Amino acid sequence: MSDPKNRSVTRALRIVDALSKRDGVGVSELAEAVALPVSTVHDYLQALRSTGHVVKEGSDYRISTRFLEIGHRGRRRREIYTAAAEELPAAAEETGEQATLIVEEGGDGVLLAVAEGEGAVDLPAYPGARVPLYANAGGKAILAHVDSERLETLLDEQAFEPITKRTVTDPDVLREQLGDVRERGHAVDRGERIAGFVCVAVPVLDRGDTVRGAICVCGPESRMGEERREAILSTIRRVANITQVNMDYV
DSSP states (O other): OOOOHHHHHHHHHHHHHHHTTTTSSSSHHHHHHHTOHHHHHHHHHHHHTTSSSSSEEEEEEEEEEHHHHHHHHHTOOOHHHHHTTHHHHHHHHHHEEEEEEEEEEEEEEEEEEEOOOOOOOOOSSSSTTTEEEEGHHHHHHTTTTTTTHHHHHHHHHHHHOOOSOOOOHHHHHHHHHHHHHHHOOOEEEESSSSSEEEEEEEEEOTTTEEEEEEEEEEEGGGOHHHHHHHHHHHHHHHHHHHHHHHHHOO
């Protein structure tokens, strides 16, 4: 039998997660979504309201901005975030596209920071968004530079679901791609997560050659030809290098 305290925390987090996906919801609808009795969900909501993590508007509940505060504090404590804070917007401005800083956490890729260039298309990307490591350039740049044991653990955790027609769903094919990424020093995603978009990424390594994350730029396929990709790669290599220096020596 599971520990009641653990079960209670798990339930609370399930409720918070369900709330975060809805723009205000009543108790009954929320209870149905998390498969718990209405009375149980009501009790959890009152406890979460008392700590300021949930707010009530009329008969609907929603998560509060307290989570934004928590996430921001946690992000600022990530060394790679502060090291890249000034450089990522510069990459977006120089390329005109969307630039992201991605890290691995719990087997997922997490967008730690997002910057928009003047010509950037509005993509579903925001700080904290989780993306599959196997289906985007940033994730592949990270996977290509972890040690072999960690790589196999991470591959075992991937769902390998076909997000688009171009998504790689075969672990062996991905392993071959990662070998190419290591050799070239950068990764390319041609519509594997978002159809019609090409992304390029380079890893951020520390002075011990441990991968800490990746810098990625995405743009419409129509303007991400080989020549422009090379220009963008030159930019993000510089950004990754400055980020590494900031982490190691500043």
